[in-house]
Amino acid sequence: MPANCKVNEEKKLQFAEFRTLLRQPLLAVSIIAVLLLLIVFVCYPMLRIIKLACTNDLNEITFVNIINIFKSRTYLKTCINSIKLAVTVSILSTIIGYIFAFAINRTEVPGRAFFNTIIQLPIISPPFILALAIIFLFGRQGIITNGLLGIKGNNVYGFKSLVFIQVISFFPVAYLTLTGILASIDTSVEDAAMNIGASRWYVFWTVTFPLSMPGVISAVLLTFVQSLEDFSNPAVIGGNYTTLSTEAYRTITGMYDFHSGAALAVVLLAPTITAFLLQRYWLKKKSFVTITGKTTSQTRKIHGKNTIPFFIFCTFISAVFLLLYGTVFVGAFAKTWGIDYTLGITHFIYAWKYAKEALQKSLLLSLIAAPLTGLLGIYIAYLTIRKQFPGKRFMQISSLLTFAIPGTVLGIGYVSAFNTGFIVLTGTPYILLAAFMFRNISVAIESGVSTLLQIDKSIGEASTILGASNATTFRRITLPLLKSPFFTGIVFSFVRSMTAVSTVIFLTSPKWPLATSKVYGLFDISKYSDAAALVVYMIVIILLAIGIIKFLVSWILKPRVHKL
Template structure:
């Protein structure tokens, strides 16, 4: 029996050993298979990584590189690298450069101060009091973003000039105001102050009034609690809004270009445009001015980032506690009158001026019932001066820009948020760099980059230049919107897809893209709305014989046909408004936390 038991035990041990060996072999094969699958997915992800990086280098890196090269090599446009750095010191020591830089900084600071004087009281009242119709006031104060700055400037000219609308209605002309440094500041402030308003109101809403309420319980007056508690807690957000307004001010072209020539006031952006439009062309000078403008914008954005990350305030409960907003009491009607006045100046005056100019037969006929006419709209839709072609060009370019930036932005955001591939930090940096680059600098860089004889494809003086410019300027919108959406999504579905054998491309198209589609659609609609009325890049790189909506309007005023130009402006504003209303509706229905 013992021999039989030993034999049975040995046989059992042998079978068990073979089972262990087989299991070990299977685990080894499974590990090898999983490792090869991981490597396969990594190699598959390298392809879209390469496509995204190459696209960003063409869209963003190339224009900025050629601006720097033109600063160093003044003969670059002639295909020579001779006389390196020779004009750099000359341009830096040019008194005109110092004057243009000083004007830009002075204008930016003045616009920030005036915008803050308007926006901070409104933002405080919106956040800390029970303002009647608060949501509607927010919507109305978004409208200045829909009115292109150059159209707003032209509308103010039509209103305040001699025999303008204000003189016809009130007997008061404002030539001395609108054509002055103060006029430029006011017009720009009416367009920019909503940036500070929303920063202040949202920051104060997040801070809340509970800390001030505690201070009042301890004996502080409401004003003391506001100045000593609420306002200091809100300073980082307020300062960030002010710096953003400064960056927008020094980059703005339309208002200084419209109002500045009458008083001989020129800033960096108009100086760059003059060097590219007046003969003889001054490429090195334009490149140096562009570099100075980029440095000013980068400084503003760096300070904004530093202030936002310098301090953080964390609620002990993990989320902001609700607080009781103050009742306006007898101040209710004065506060409503203040909001109504600001909305009228920022929204009502420009829109009414655009409508009046487009709806009157002749400007000399004035605001009379007998002078009302639809002939400007008739001329517009009869394709006078290529109006319909300009509209079609803008719409097609805006559509192409929305599609290109949407696809590329979704891919970049996915790689930055989801992947662990080396080099994704460069994708993130390059995709957000256009936020700090003024539009005119991008246009200058594109001209310098593609006006070279060694390129195998002719891009210069074609509509592709506009597509590249718009895409570079507006790419951050899809990247940021899609990135925020991706951070809210788990990765379980993608992991399940990979376990079932799906590759990177298949899981991205069939799993990720449908989930981020609402955010991506919102971003693409915003890109479409902005690209359809962009002015600065359009003036710089539009090919000969072609027009966009913005260049058409600009040209109509230069030719003395403001009625047709304003009719086109009204069409553009209404189109943008309808798109943004649709955008809001999509966001409220499809996006969490919106509305």
């Protein structure tokens, strides 16, 4: 087709889309509203960061701030530290996550349900809990170093502890990424190889592993981004091992240098955005389809004595989890860790008095942000999959961009964007709600898109033909069918809001303190048992809230028969 004809066809299509929107004013208004929200709360803060990084105090354009980062030995070392940590953690997390996912999905190892449950503990727990456990076990008064081995004054801070904590924290993300693809691989391909005499080991390296490469690449990139953007663990247990996220925080809050802090944020943003785009590009270009719709033989899983190594591996990892979480739980009750292990509730009483208001406000804001995030995410997924409109591509990219933006960068962007100007939100709960929503919206969108692609369009079209409006069709037909991703989006948003650190460390105020900032404050003054008690409070609140949210979502979206 000639270029001119192609351009004309595109213009006709765009004009047809525009006319369709004019006939549905409510839909048009909602699309404009969503686009404005994305521009204000995603694009504008990022542009503000770039502007800060590329200007000086006189508002003159300059690249000195970014150049100085690569000239300064301190900043350059910080950049290298961050990349080194992220690469190490991503590789180790993916290896452990792959073995665990393979054991759960491709073998008949006993206790799979238990292993699958316990591995998700880091996902629903505050980020400080593992750092607390390491201090309790291996610190100066550690029960292992000081109590069992008699090592006095052990230095638990630094690179090795960071790697251990981040691997334990982030390999469940790799596991969840890999478990889906390993479970969906059609085993008839493996069976065919084994039927002609290939060994299990040969089949794994020539068939199973190559087919699971999309999951491996995704897991590596996801854990790389998670490690790079992590603030809480490096801030608490990094010691002299500085990272970009902690250095940006120190530069802004300690030196009051927003321009250099923004430059560090831009440097931090570059590899995370690159990793995110590489992941999207890889999954888009590669095809690893093995599900054809044809009937296949039953999965031939590894069984018998061959499952023993996998059982030992899963048991060891689960034991590490139980040790770490159990230590924090006991530490919250111990009178003085390392000296007097008498159990009591003194730390719980202190933690409640110290952080009662912060816990209440964290819970309130999280409960408000969670359903709003779930609804907005599902609606964006619905618009991008089911509707054609100008600006659709922009909506798709900008709505998922926050997944790749480190929390520290987003927090700096919000401080810069909403401290002055046409929207002033600094010091109010609204800036926290906006940060919670747009930081966590990508999961609701992705899960909604995946589900919508499996729902036949004719279901919604039938409703429209019978006279229902777009709003009614979405509320009474589409939304109930999206109950699972809606619940996923709400729960993920609630948990991430309750446990957020890097995003909100710049946004909290005396009037609106958050529980995580209070935990961080207790770390600063070395009140570790009080911090442990506060973390236990947070875990209990999160678990109770997840149960209540699950019940409410099931009840609200329960299909009902409407009498004529």
